[in-house]
Amino acid sequence: MVSSEVDGPPGRARSEGDERPKATLQGVMRALRVLELLAERPMRATDAAEALQMSWATLHRTLSQLESAEFITRDNAGVFRMGRRTWLLGSTYLVGHPLLELAIPLFREAAEDTPSGVYQLAERSGNLVVTLYARDAMSGETITRTTYGHHFPMHCGSKGLVLLANLPPAEIDEYLAGPLARLTPETDTDPASIRPKLDVIRQQGYSRTVGDVQSFTGSLSAPVHNSVGEVVACVCLVMARTEFDGGPAEAAALQSVQRVARTISLGTGWQPMHWATYDNGRPS
Missing domain, CATH: 1.10.10.10 (Winged helix-like DNA-binding domain superfamily/Winged helix DNA-binding domain)
Structure with missing residues (x-):
């Protein structure tokens, strides 16, 4: 029947x-x-x-x-x-990508100010951070190796934490409830420890980590906003661990990362004053 x-x-x-x-x-x-x-x-x-x-x-x-x-x-x-x-299908995603068109010339300029680092533009894909583009400030060349096959969980590295911190609370809870991989002995995998770090990142507008992705590097990341204030990507600068001493050079590197991220955001139509009372694109 x-x-x-x-x-x-x-x-x-x-x-x-x-x-x-x-x-x-x-x-x-x-x-x-x-x-x-x-x-x-x-x-x-x-x-x-x-x-x-x-x-x-x-x-x-x-x-x-x-x-x-x-x-x-x-x-x-x-x-x-x-x-x-x-690879053919996936690579076409980058063709005409609006954030890439904004980021590439800015990365070239920033590389002159920070000659010892690697600038990256990254997005979230599921529970991973995907590097769309990377430029070696020292050689002035794109580092193809870091643009594919080197993606990390969101709780690892400054770029992952910036993207994780700006997710809706329910999605943060879901992510932290799952298994958290440890890439190095310094990778934080304790949700009780990660949560307050996410609060600080949202408040200060950037993230800084050292040794949690590779023991010999650290990174600084700042969020990229779209026209309605949502965090859709981030700018990351990876440098040798020895560069992270809290001195003038690190402060200048952070200013460079924040400046590039802000300029890309403005290019998307983001209006920081308009969204100042909003939390990740939603009324706070």
Whole structure:
């Protein structure tokens, strides 16, 4: 007997054919989940099945389809990673990106004032901080290696903490309730310790961390706002740990980061005085 419970127009019974679009959509979502997981780090099928809580048969079918279409690739050790077609799709995100168009010339100028650091423009993607663009102030070149495959959890590094601090409270609670990875011995993974740091970051308008992503570096980050006052990205400056001594050079570096972030924000249409009484784009 065909059920009369339907998703379509009233009075239309659901037929077997109606299930096909839903099944196809579920298959697409499974494929996207696999791609997102492999974007975080390459892994074997067994590890992916465990991480996704997906049956081996379903995962094997999804991996096979993605591999045959060259969206993922597998090495001789059985480790899956992103394929050339995924890179083609993802790289087009940067083409004409409005924040990048604003940031690139500003990074070039800032690099002259801070010749020992690496400037980065970063956004949030899920629970990760994604570096869209990086420029080595010393060489004057874009550092391609830091623009992909080097993404970090939001509780690690100044750029992650800036983005985490400006999320809605419920999203902060959800993030801190999950497992927090430790990248170095100095990575703070205690929610009770992280929460007050987020309050300070929101109040002072920047973040500073040392040794929590790499033991030999530190970083300074300031938020980038959009036209309605929301924090949509951040500007980060990574320098050697020895540069973080609280002296004039560090103070000048912080001013540079804040100036670049503010200029990008103004370029999006942000009006700081208009949003002064708002909290992350919402009335406080």
